[in-house]
Amino acid sequence: MVHIMSELWFPPTKGTDIAKKAFEAVKKFPADETLGTELASGLVGDRKGIKSITITNIKEGKLEEALIRSGEILRFFAEIEGVTYKTTLMTTPEEAYATVGMKPPE
Numbered sequence: 001m002v003h004i005m006s007e008l009w010f011p012p013t014k015g016t017d018i019a020k021k022a023f024e025a026v027k028k029f030p031a032d033e034t035l036g037t038e039l040a041s042g043l044v045g046d047r048k049g050i051k052s053i054t055i056t057n058i059k060e061g062k063l064e065e066a067l068i069r070s071g072e073i074l075r076f077f078a079e080i081e082g083v084t085y086k087t088t089l090m091t092t093p094e095e096a097y098a099t100v101g102m103k104p105p106e
Contacts, residue, residue, distance in 0.1 A: 001057055003039065003090040006070050008052040011082040015050065021077055029073050035059060035066040048084070055090070063089075 010018050031038075036058040044051050058066045067087070074085040093104045 001060060001092050001095075002063060003092065004036075004056045004058055004066055004070055005088040005090055006054045006056075006074060006085065007088070008074060008077055008083065008085045009046075009048040009050065010052075010077075010080065011049045012045075014080055014082055017080050018050075018052075018077065018083075021080060025073060025076055028076065029069070032069065035062045035069060049082075057092075 036056045039055045039057050041052070041054040044053070056066065056070075070087055074087065077083050078085060091099075097104045
């Protein structure tokens, strides 16, 4: 399996706009458990502003569909001035260890 990490940066002055957009996004993009499950999400301040991070574990055979959906959601937020985003594919620990012929510690 693979994980999608979605990162969204926004200026602190746009926090209220982001919160309003989040309510809209929940209605427009309801959770789709057929694609995967959310592992973690949170907010943190960094040098670019406020960063929202979501990591989703993608189900086998659903990567392309999940990437399209992730892009649609991120672009929805990017309608707000100053918002930028990035998507990163991540391997699971089991897959990473397998590349060097090992299993992860228990």
